[in-house]
Amino acid sequence: MAEPQEPLTIRLSDPGEVVAALPHLLGFRPRESLVLMSLRGSPGQRVGLTARVDLPPPEHRSQVVSGLVRSLLTDGPTAALLVVVSEATDEPATPDGWPDVLQPPPAEDLAHRDLVHEVVLALDAVDVPLRQALLVRRERWWSYDCPAACCAPEAGTPLPTGTSELAVASVVDGQVVEEERAALVRRIAPVGFLAAQAMSRACDEVGDALARRTTELGWDVLVEEGWAAVLAAVEAAGPGEHGGAGARLSDHEVARLAWGLRDHDLRDRALTLALGESAAAAEALWTELTRRSPAPLDAAPATLLAVSAWVRGGGALANVALERALRSEPSYTFAGLLRSALDACLAPAEMRRLIRQASAPLDTRW
The missing domain is CATH 3.40.140.10 (Cytidine Deaminase, domain 2)
Structure with a gap:
């Protein structure tokens, strides 16, 4: 880490x-x-x-x-x-x-x-x-x-x-x-109807493929593959000659990442990206996944986006992203706990401590 x-x-x-x-x-x-x-x-x-x-x-x-x-x-x-x-x-x-x-x-x-x-x-x-x-x-x-x-x-x-x-x-x-708070909402607004239909089909196809591969290889293998996919996407979204490639992810790549983040262990690993040099690139990736993923697959990246924004002091974006996550999946426990923490104005330093704790070998799941 x-x-x-x-x-x-x-x-x-x-x-x-x-x-x-x-x-x-x-x-x-x-x-x-x-x-x-x-x-x-x-x-x-x-x-x-x-x-x-x-x-x-x-x-x-x-x-x-x-x-x-x-x-x-x-x-x-x-x-x-x-x-x-x-x-x-x-x-x-x-x-x-x-x-x-x-x-x-x-x-x-x-x-x-x-x-x-x-x-x-x-x-x-x-x-x-x-x-x-x-x-x-x-x-x-x-x-x-x-x-x-x-x-x-x-x-x-x-x-x-x-x-x-x-x-x-x-x-x-x-x-x-942004010029106004509403622009933060528009930044992660769902894609249009035709794009959403294509994205939904991709999610169904990727979900079916993951189910078959889980039977063949086991979920632990799929989690490691998902983590490798996250790291590759974050690197592509970072600065450099080909930086900001999050928008160029295919529908199937978005679907694979979104399905992977439904796993608590993989999601908790992804939390640590808010603390390192790749924080800005990770935030760009969570933004893209939130925008393009259908409900309820958008709940995890939206909550990761909220964490990333809050850690750097972006309270407005953190709240907008949490609103999106809880609207998509009201029962999503991670988002609900984070909502309570932000309502209590949990300090960014304390959030960083909790992220480090969540990434420890014997972490407590949200």
Whole structure:
């Protein structure tokens, strides 16, 4: 097994740099979103867990904020940073909403200040200091706690331009930033009708052939052949002159891989690919298998895709992939356990530990 690769630690000190990094932290460009970031270490300048929800309506605000704060607490933050992403217009200012009582409030105030206030109270109740509360809109950012002229609603600070350290790290890690969360869903959407029919026929043919060969050779031989097929496909999907070959897999090759991953031992071996140098290539392969495999054969690669995404911090893609797996096969135990783990915001480091444990000689099956 390849030695695990720890995710790159990126320290972001400037508020604008943090805001510009959101698409890379989330995997897509957030819109009308409430984002809460865990800050860790001393003095709390290392970004940890990043949790995002759609901006809630007033009647659901308390419930959504409470859930968001509970998620943040699983990361053991020393502080937090709040970002509201919204194109909402400014609101009439009130004296209570302006941070400096020595200055008269402006005619208008930043949007969603009531929501920010509720987050502040929720964090204060669990003794987590809020380092910054920012609003992002029109490629600019504002601080809710800044009374200076540059923070006035009609002003704002332009987002930094150029290629950031985090953007470079994301490219190295094989991450693709989508324009919206829906694009992540489309990335693994099932193939069209005609392609699906051909894929279904291939799965039936490969399944029949595997059944005959199992009778002749035994399942252990078939598992080893399946693992060899996985490794070959991952190598083909990696960088190089012929890299990214996952899309060129034939229907029968996809079917063979998908059938093989139904075996728990083979699937648990495949988990380890999320930890080594082939992680990006393996994620590309799981994406291709999820997209092309019919239900319920898509459940295993979709869950492997969720693990791969979560280990590198791609929570949005992990959730999208798990939704696909559980929709395909609601009783798939591995996906159900992972769903519970992600709902509890299991840290990527803990996920890596569990993968290593699952790949041990006396592993406990999911």
